[in-house]
Amino acid sequence: MSRSDIERLGDVLAALDRCLTFRTHLDADDVVLADMALDAILRNLAVAGEAAKALSQEMRAEFAATSWHSIAGLRNIVIHEYFRIDTAIIVDVVDNHAAPLADAIRRRLTAITEVAGDE
Numbered sequence: 001m002s003r004s005d006i007e008r009l010g011d012v013l014a015a016l017d018r019c020l021t022f023r024t025h026l027d028a029d030d031v032v033l034a035d036m037a038l039d040a041i042l043r044n045l046a047v048a049g050e051a052a053k054a055l056s057q058e059m060r061a062e063f064a065a066t067s068w069h070s071i072a073g074l075r076n077i078v079i080h081e082y083f084r085i086d087t088a089i090i091v092d093v094v095d096n097h098a099a100p101l102a103d104a105i106r107r108r109l110t111a112i113t114e115v116a117g118d119e
Helices: 005-023 031-054 057-061 068-080 087-118
Strands: none
Touching (some): 005 087, 031 068, 031 087
């Protein structure tokens, strides 16, 4: 069963929101909690990358500033080249890129919903 671009964008958004939620626990004094947070972030980055890979070219083009290739590439590292994971890079991605992309997706989904409501 194939998912629509709207559903895939929702998947990316949900995964990014979870990454942002779990980010606060990466700095926990409790090492187990910090490790669990990192594992949760990695899984959600993989989900975001998988959903991003499935977006149509037309939908990707609506987010011209977004490097969908990089998002998919990070997914490939997390899944297939896990030994190359650099926690500092993961933290940078979440701290500096997750929220702006989540906000852009949220705005686009809101606009789509508003247009659908007008029809």
